[in-house]
Amino acid sequence: MTDTPADAVVRIEDGAGWRRLTLNRPDKLNSFNADQHVALKAALDAAAEDRSVRAVILTGAGRGFSAGQDLSDRNRAPGAPPPDLSETIERFYNPLIRRLRTMPVPVIAAVNGVAAGAGANIAFACDLVLAAKSARFIQAFSKIGLIPDSGGTWTLPRLVGRARAYALAALAEPVTAETAESWGMIWKAVDDAALAGEAEALAARLAAMPTGALVRLREGLDLAETGTLSAQLDWERDAQAALGRSDDYQEGVAAFMEKRPARFAERS
Template sequence: MNSIELKIENNIAKVTLNRPETFNSFNREMALKLQNTLDSCENNDEVRAIILTGNGKAFCAGQDLKEVTSPELNPGFRKILEEHYNPIVQRIRSIEKPIIAAVNGVAAGAGANIALACDIVIASEAASFIQAFSKIGLIPDSAGTFFLPRLIGFQKASALMMLGDKVTADQAEGLGMLYKVFSVDTFEEESMKLAIKVAQMPTKALGLTKRLLNQSMVNTLDQQLEIESDLQIEAAESNDYAEGVNAFIEKRKPVFKGN
């Protein structure tokens, strides 16, 4: 069984974590395969949006603890972080295509933080988010300490990370942790509708927007204004900008090509 499933259709790459028997927890093989799959999506011009989701009842339960407690299989925490999770998060943020985390079930530990690193996070009503690290004496990783305080504020993030409280999908939406919650029955359909909408938008402009958001994490106001100017000029030279302006003047729906 493939630990990562990839289906490309309608300019959308649907990437599915596929170890349902372990609630899609990561082992080394799945982590490396996810990196390779994201690379292939980045380099495929047909792909204009990416959905990351899970198979079965869970989105991702984080690290497979059987791997780290096995004398034969345990790669060690440094290798797990530097070769598994950190490169996944770095790819999610560096790929200049929109990545949607479609959280279908529990997202715990690294699984939660990988979801929160995505551009748009949606969730099924059955989903939940748990910063589970403190429950086993560890600290949050996979950029959780970077993204979560920025999403929901320092105090809430600190409490969730220290206490390891379970957050329901509705609570997560209320906190600003995610974009929207959908019913279990409509979740897959709504996920695809959102992905289709995003894939039909001006992909280059969305990629440049993503680059700006990344820079906003570290830039001063003056630095951000300067890079906005540079990237707006780049966006204005795109075919999609010309199409958008023409469509506006002609009072029709634009047909963006993503370049």
């Protein structure tokens, strides 16, 4: 295991082929301040560079995944001009979402409790979302006069449709993990006690798969959201051509022909 101080704002642990990143401000429901942003981005960058890491788990310490932005981090003195929220978004949130969507390995969100505001949308930016049955997803922005950020206005309608996306963002009503699963917002809701084990098992499964193909799959699904069928057919052709030249493809075919489990070793 990778050792990090107990009070680190992001804890880092290594498993067999996977790495867990734990948001660690439990007294603040893992809401984001500048320090946690910097630490998480650095941890994701390090995982991206470490070729022994083939899957990442993102989760939270304590009873929450993340309550989004730590509003106390934006406190201003009485009479001071209002903050420029675009500064925080451009400096921290947008790079974080882009980092998650361009990781060279699949990323699992293991949502262990409340995921509110940007916290919910950070989870949705991951490739697979598992949630404890006690978890809740809340688009809390309208309660303070804002709209969803961290990709929320892009992700939500693609997950649940425009009607539900608008209602969730406007009314800020919590969605249970089981409802989120039934709506297609997340992959699976699991018993609270099983969440960590399920996430580790899923990470180990992904770590044993052809990483390059999993990453291209994410890319293709993202492109399909805005592209035409003709453009997508061309992209599939080119992606298959590149993947067909990989050692993973050769190993997969050999394993199929020899009736044995494949041993994938490449990592982009």
